[in-house]
Amino acid sequence: MDHPPSDWGLAARGALIESGGPRTPFDITHRDLVWAEIAPSLYSHAASAQWNPDTEVQWNADFTLPDEIETAVVQVMTYLIENEQAALVIPAQLLARIHPHFREVLQLLAVQAADEARHMEVFTRRALLRRGEMGTSSVSGRESLATLLGEADFSMASFLLSVLGEGSFLNLLEFLDKNAPDPVTRQVTRLARRDEARHVAFGVAHLQHQAELDPSLRSRLRAAVERRYSALVDTSGLNQDVFDSLVILAAGEWTPQAIGKGYDAVMKLQSEMDDGRRRRLVHLGFPGDEAADLSALHTRNFM
Numbered sequence: 001m002d003h004p005p006s007d008w009g010l011a012a013r014g015a016l017i018e019s020g021g022p023r024t025p026f027d028i029t030h031r032d033l034v035w036a037e038i039a040p041s042l043y044s045h046a047a048s049a050q051w052n053p054d055t056e057v058q059w060n061a062d063f064t065l066p067d068e069i070e071t072a073v074v075q076v077m078t079y080l081i082e083n084e085q086a087a088l089v090i091p092a093q094l095l096a097r098i099h100p101h102f103r104e105v106l107q108l109l110a111v112q113a114a115d116e117a118r119h120m121e122v123f124t125r126r127a128l129l130r131r132g133e134m135g136t137s138s139v140s141g142r143e144s145l146a147t148l149l150g151e152a153d154f155s156m157a158s159f160l161l162s163v164l165g166e167g168s169f170l171n172l173l174e175f176l177d178k179n180a181p182d183p184v185t186r187q188v189t190r191l192a193r194r195d196e197a198r199h200v201a202f203g204v205a206h207l208q209h210q211a212e213l214d215p216s217l218r219s220r221l222r223a224a225v226e227r228r229y230s231a232l233v234d235t236s237g238l239n240q241d242v243f244d245s246l247v248i249l250a251a252g253e254w255t256p257q258a259i260g261k262g263y264d265a266v267m268k269l270q271s272e273m274d275d276g277r278r279r280r281l282v283h284l285g286f287p288g289d290e291a292a293d294l295s296a297l298h299t300r301n302f303m
């Protein structure tokens, strides 16, 4: 049903429901606000693709890294954990607001939250693996994530988090997989990336579904990006420690020549993130020039 009544509550879809009874607090009750045709099959795929952090990662792999490289890994993991926490809390909050009649969407978001819980776990274990200490968290990073947490509209939150943020993270995780200095870092980023691809796919599919039915959606998405950009305009963007760590990981060693190469690799990463965002925006029906403008306004914190 497109708009199930509030007093259907938690009844199973398809049950013969006795009329009356208490109203429920779910405020997202229209099918088109949450649905995507791909949701049931994406849920089945997600359920079958769950992995065990204990056995899928070789935690006791034998490796020793130079101090500055280990510091860079720890810093990047610290940053990833903070972003994963936002990626867990946001779908969990949205899930609890959706009418259970659209159960596949709830199931999909529940597994998505479980994915993020695993990402938090493996990144935390890698961060603490050698030294038992975390890196830094910056105000600018937390400001960026606060604007995501404050987005009350399901479609806007899904757009900012899944299409733009997690979309950019696909490139970041690929970069970390490629430049990982040890097998544990490589395995945890590779496993997380596989899950993230599903999160992005649902965000894009659901917004595409909605854009077809509601021609005003794109202007609202545009406004959400611009609003977030204005809120963050006075912040410094990506934590400088994270930027430097990405450069060092791509450099692989502490020499001026290698650092130059690492810097170029991080510039290339940022341009690949931009390409990916523009491609997804065009997929949602934005003309190319508008997609480029919007991608450029995306938070420099990546998420």
Ligand SMILES: [Fe+2]
Pocket (backbone or CB within 6 Å): 084, 087, 115, 116, 119, 192, 196
């Ligand atoms: Fe994640």
Ligand SMILES: [Fe+2]
Pocket (backbone or CB within 6 Å): 087, 116, 166, 195, 196, 199
């Ligand atoms: Fe995710």
